[in-house]
Amino acid sequence: MRLVKKGAEADIYLTKWQNSIAVLKIRKPKSYRNQILDFNLRKQRTIKESQTISEVKSLGIPTPLVYFVNLKKTSIVMQQIPGKPIHDLSNSKIISLSKQMGRLVGTLHKNGIIHGDLTTSNFILSNDKVFVIDFGLSQKTIKPEDQAVDLRLIKEILNSAHAPIMKECWKNFLSGYKLVVGTSKLLQIKDLVSVIESRGRYATVV
Amino acid sequence: MIGLGIESTAHTFSCAIMEKNGKKGKILSDVRKIYRPPGGEGIHPREASRHHIENSSSVLSQCLQESKIKINDLDIISYAAGPGLGPCLRVGAVVARSLSSYYKIPIYPVNHAIGHIELGKLLTGAKNPLVLLVSGGHTMILAFLNKQWRVFGETLDITLGQLLDQFGRSIGFASPCGREIENLANTSSTYTTLPYSVKGNDVSFSGLLSATKSVVSNNKADACFSLQETAFAMISETVERALSFTEKKELLIVGGVAANKRLSEMLKDVCKRHGCKFFVTPLKFSGDCGSQICWTGLLENQVKKGASLEKTFVTQSWRLDSVVVNY
Numbered sequence: 251m252r253l254v255k256k257g258a259e260a261d262i263y264l265t266k267w268q269n270s271i272a273v274l275k276i277r278k279p280k281s282y283r284n285q286i287l288d289f290n291l292r293k294q295r296t297i298k299e300s301q302t303i304s305e306v307k308s309l310g311i312p313t314p315l316v317y318f319v320n321l322k323k324t325s326i327v328m329q330q331i332p333g334k335p336i337h338d339l340s341n342s343k344i345i346s347l348s349k350q351m352g353r354l355v356g357t358l359h360k361n362g363i364i365h366g367d368l369t370t371s372n373f374i375l376s377n378d379k380v381f382v383i384d385f386g387l388s389q390k391t392i393k394p395e396d397q398a399v400d401l402r403l404i405k406e407i408l409n410s411a412h413a414p415i416m417k418e419c420w421k422n423f424l425s426g427y428k429l430v431v432g433t434s435k436l437l438q439i440k441d442l443v444s445v446i447e448s449r450g451r452y453a454t455v456v
Numbered sequence: 457m458i459g460l461g462i463e464s465t466a467h468t469f470s471c472a473i474m475e476k477n478g479k480k481g482k483i484l485s486d487v488r489k490i491y492r493p494p495g496g497e498g499i500h501p502r503e504a505s506r507h508h509i510e511n512s513s514s515v516l517s518q519c520l521q522e523s524k525i526k527i528n529d530l531d532i533i534s535y536a537a538g539p540g541l542g543p544c545l546r547v548g549a550v551v552a553r554s555l556s557s558y559y560k561i562p563i564y565p566v567n568h569a570i571g572h573i574e575l576g577k578l579l580t581g582a583k584n585p586l587v588l589l590v591s592g593g594h595t596m597i598l599a600f601l602n603k604q605w606r607v608f609g610e611t612l613d614i615t616l617g618q619l620l621d622q623f624g625r626s627i628g629f630a631s632p633c634g635r636e637i638e639n640l641a642n643t644s645s646t647y648t649t650l651p652y653s654v655k656g657n658d659v660s661f662s663g664l665l666s667a668t669k670s671v672v673s674n675n676k677a678d679a680c681f682s683l684q685e686t687a688f689a690m691i692s693e694t695v696e697r698a699l700s701f702t703e704k705k706e707l708l709i710v711g712g713v714a715a716n717k718r719l720s721e722m723l724k725d726v727c728k729r730h731g732c733k734f735f736v737t738p739l740k741f742s743g744d745c746g747s748q749i750c751w752t753g754l755l756e757n758q759v760k761k762g763a764s765l766e767k768t769f770v771t772q773s774w775r776l777d778s779v780v781v782n783y
Contacts, residue, residue, distance in 0.1 A: 255700075256729070258693065258696040258697035258698075258699070258701075259693070259697070280729075282692055282723075282725035282726060283689045283692070283722075284647050284686075287689055288689075337701075368656060369656065369701060371701060387654065387656065399655055403656035403657070403658065406608070406656075407657070409607070410601070410608050411608075411701070413601055413602055446612065449612065449613060451594060451595075451596075451610065451611065451615065452539040452773040452775045453773065
């Protein structure tokens with residue numbers, strides 16, 4: 251087993267499952283966290299992640315297949331998605347793929363699911379297909395406010411990690427989102443995003 | 457280059473004098489007076505500004521005395537122009553403007569939050585850190601990119617400082633209550649489950665505040681302990697997310713809540729997991745102080761002339777990610 255990535259929440263290993271290459275995602279205990287809190291969080295998120303991955307797969311969203319879940323060790327074995335996170339691609343690629351990211355997020359929202367951790371690292375480009383990963387913070391909700399929080403997350407990341415291309419990415423993302431949810435829904439959510447931003451500290455909304 | 461910095465954004469009125477030599481800075485004096493509201497109450501902007509007015513001249517003269525610098529020796533004057541409480545900000549600005557126009561010294565309006573970061577960098581030696589700014593006014597995770605501090609995560613409602621203060625006041629402490637809560641929390645180890653709200657890189661504390669208030673009747677110490685454990689775990693997680701996303705190799709904590717030992721302990725552990733250096737602003741300078749304003753003014757002086765008096769406004773809402781940093 252080889253450590254591929256030490257993420258914030260979990261460590262990712264490459265491993266084997268039934269003779270094929272697979273990914274082991276393990277949420278290890280965090281010594282800085284209170285033990286009760288720590289175990290509850292790890293367990294909830296492992297359950298949430300494996301459930302949501304399977305559920306959104308049936309909506310036609312490309313996600314890894316879940317092979318095995320171990321709740322005691324809070325680990326998941328799943329299909330390996332070869333490819334690169336959108337975050338690591340060239341600026342022009344990120345701009346053009348933003349539309350597809352928006353479309354995927356729109357499909358999630360339309361079906362009552364929010365991702366909860368939308369960043370450019372959680373979309374993987376694999377053989378010209380964009381996969382969505384990391385559903386540990388996902389929620390089942392149809393509340394427009396929750397959906398707006400989801401969009402604000404990706405907007406914040408574009409604004410910080412991809413500042414020079416933020417405007418184009420955000421425009422493309424929204425146009426992809428609109429294709430799925432429709433114009434009136436898009437306007438409603440966009441308004442709510444502004445409301446959430448204006449609630450922020452010392453905010454002047456851009 | 458010798459500068460005077462005046463801080464008056466919230467409860468603290470402070471003057472500091474620093475000397476800058478190349479990239480090195482030395483604090484010659486830093487004098488503060490802190491407005492203390494009665495127990496159970498928060499900062500009353502009018503009362504705080506009255507406190508600042510009454511103490512401004514004594515703080516300034518003590519600051520000059522301790523530094524052994526004469527006003528005429530000052531090269532620049534900087535003041536905190538925001539973000540903060542309007543009435544309080546105006547006191548510092550008035551003092552700065554009067555000195556500047558009477559003694560003909562260039563004047564620099566400075567962003568208070570940038571001040572926290574710049575002083576933190578100077579005192580710890582951090583080069584290119586991910587910054588966690590936690591105070592009464594801010595809860596933000598920041599990284600520097602293309603001449604601006606970019607926000608990677610922040611609170612969606614109240615700040616960590618407000619969470620601690622508002623809870624502290626509800627059990628009779630006076631703001632700022634961080635230390636009292638920390639002391640009380642240290643006497644308990646009984647964890648009560650409280651709402652944990654992390655949304656990607658952002659946090660939300662308002663639900664946690666209400667929930668903690670509702671469990672406090674059982675035991676104050678347990679409530680403080682659980683509040684700290686939950687809130688700090690949320691912060692640590694978002695910091696960890698930002699560290700793994702940005703792949704920075706340094707973490708710097710600045711702002712009033714940086715004084716909390718439990719928070720530092722948790723973040724130290726986070727850094728260990730990510731092979732990242734840990735820096736925390738020394739206790740004496742983590743809270744609001746004149747030095748943060750003075751040092752930022754001295755840095756701005758490298759690239760900018762002083763502001764004309766007509767442009768020395770104060771701005772209550774002034775986000776630090778809107779400031780272009782050219783030095």
